[in-house]
């Protein structure tokens with residue numbers, strides 16, 4: 001059995017078979033009074049008008065394609081109130097501006113810029129992975145074709161930089177620098193993720209580095225650029241960036257659990273989405289590293305799968321059998337523990353920054369949400 005507990009301080013897990021995501025440690029639920037739904041809604045409400053104005057700048061048909069992706073219209077072009085995502089990154093950006101002593105509105109350009117980069121990456125990711133469902137509807141490449149998915153993704157990336165640079169301030173320059181660095185990390189992470197699909201073995205350390213790049217970097221950036229726009233010095237921005245990075249690792253660990261055991265009704269994606277992609281996500285690499293009969297059988301099966309010409313036609317039962325082996329080898333429980341461990345590191349990072357108790361409680365509440373979420 002893979003035993004990282006000898007080298008890290010995480011507490012033994014309490015997740016039981018059948019539990020999708022980890023429970024939050026009681027010591028970290030001091031934010032009970034915070035309404036996370038309202039916090040996420042605030043980020044979305046502040047960011048959406050600016051996001052819509054940015055999308056309106058795109059030439060046709062990219063403006064329409066982007067509006068479909070964000071859920072503002074349906075595939076036929078009729079107005080819609082679709083799932084535009086959880087808006088975790090905008091919530092972090094406006095809260096980070098507050099942590100720096102500014103009004104939440106000051107963080108809005110950062111919130112929008114990060115959300116644009118996030119959505120650029122989703123458009124390209126769905127195309128690369130051949131995913132047909134996101135946010136409970138057909139993906140952009142499926143509805144509008146691969147060329148539009150590539151172009152609109154590229155355009156959103158350009159818009160993100162435009163939105164910040166148009167502010168014309170020193171802070172905006174610092175924020176843009178942080179955004180481009182995070183975007184490069186995101187791209188590195190995606191390259192690592194894709195290359196790992198073709199490898200038999202990936203270490204847990206490699207997987208964590210990849211997930212830190214593809215997910216940690218952008219959540220970290222949401223925090224740091226919100227803080228920078230709010231007037232924070234580099235120490236404060238870097239500290240909030242550390243919170244966001246570990247929050248991102250917790251977020252991705254939960255995403256990996258949902259990618260195998262998530263309920264498609266809640267996630268809005270296909271069943272077994274990560275297994276269908278041969279993803280070396282945390283539950284898989286932890287299970288392969290664990291040793292023992294289930295781990296060895298899983299290794300053999302995945303090696304056979306890598307050569308199978310009919311993999312795309314595998315039945316639900318075949319994916320379920322792989323998921324069961326991952327769980328039996330301990331990969332599910334290990335990943336749930338890792339999410340809790342990263343959640344704790346994120347919250348501890350907040351101690352280095354002076355901020356109003358209420359703002360700190362909101363950061364804690366967002367971290368709690370990240371590890372218990374079902375979508």
Ligand SMILES: CC(C)=CCC/C(C)=C/CC/C(C)=C/COP(=O)(O)OP(=O)(O)O
Pocket residue numbers: 084085086087088120121122124125135186187190214215251252255375
């Ligand atoms: C360059 C490139 C193609 C990079 C791709 C990187 C990539 C797809 C990383 C995954 C990040 C992630 C957890 C997305 C879901 O976020 P979420 O659950 O917050 O999504 P939501 O906005 O739909 O809620």
